[in-house]
Amino acid sequence: MNPELLLQLDRVIHEKGRLAIMSMLAASPELSFTELRDALAMTDGNLTTHIRALQQEGYVAVAKSYQKNRPLTTCSLTPAGRKAFAEYIHLLEQIVRQNKK
């Protein structure tokens, strides 16, 4: 296997929890904090930490609003996040192809 491919993998996305968040957000225009937490069976603290890391990297946008007088936090992928995720998948596919050779 070409080790350069491994080095090119985005370390921020490669972490298991953050990869799950990115995957969920990539398939939906936006997801609420609660939807993400329930779907991924994460604790509030764990999810907050991961989202903050992705937000700092510019991959995820967080919007706070109110729905029926209750605070609603929604997350979505930014264009940079979508691009980084696509590149990450492309690299994984390349690695899989190399393994099969």
Add this chain to the structure above:
Amino acid sequence: MNSNWAEENLQTIRTLMERSAVYRRALAPIMLLAGLVGLAAAVIGLLLHLDSGRGFCTFWLGTAVIVVAGAFLIARQQAIKDKEAFWSPPTRRVAQTMWPLLLAGAVLGGTPMVVGGGDAPPDCDSLTAIIWILFYGCALHAAGFFMPRGIKLFGLLFMASACVLFYAFFSGIFYVLFFTGWISESISGHWLMGFFFGVLHLAYGAYLYLTEKGKNAA
């Protein structure tokens, strides 16, 4: 490091993306269409006195075909507008979940009426309507696992109502209502259909229209 980790990661990503992709496309317009057509059909059914078993069934199954075709057209139109695939995985999952229950309901509710024809018992249209309400509720509830949470609750409302109506039907409450003149034996089926497939869909469609914004992607 396991050489399959990349493949496993890709599989995990695919699973998560499929789970996340919830069908949200054009729900409000589809519900409003179903409600309007349902309500109009109930009024037409009452005005034209489509009371025979065969007439009642054919009329309402025809209405269902119109609504399904309209729903597909609306969803397709939105998919084209948003430059998305119409037969997306969420759309496919919802359709695959709903059709067996809808078919079972149509067959189970319609067969006695069609086979019985003019000889069907006078309140048979109510029973058919209740069966359709129950199976439609089951279909909505099942599809709700791939749709916004409200759909599941909407399906539960249909199921619970159908159970109450079944009890009323077989416990003789319906007969009491017939004899006391609260409902006419020839129009009760159309009233039930009009309320559940017309009014309730209109109300839910209006609620979605007012509360949802920009959540249309499938």
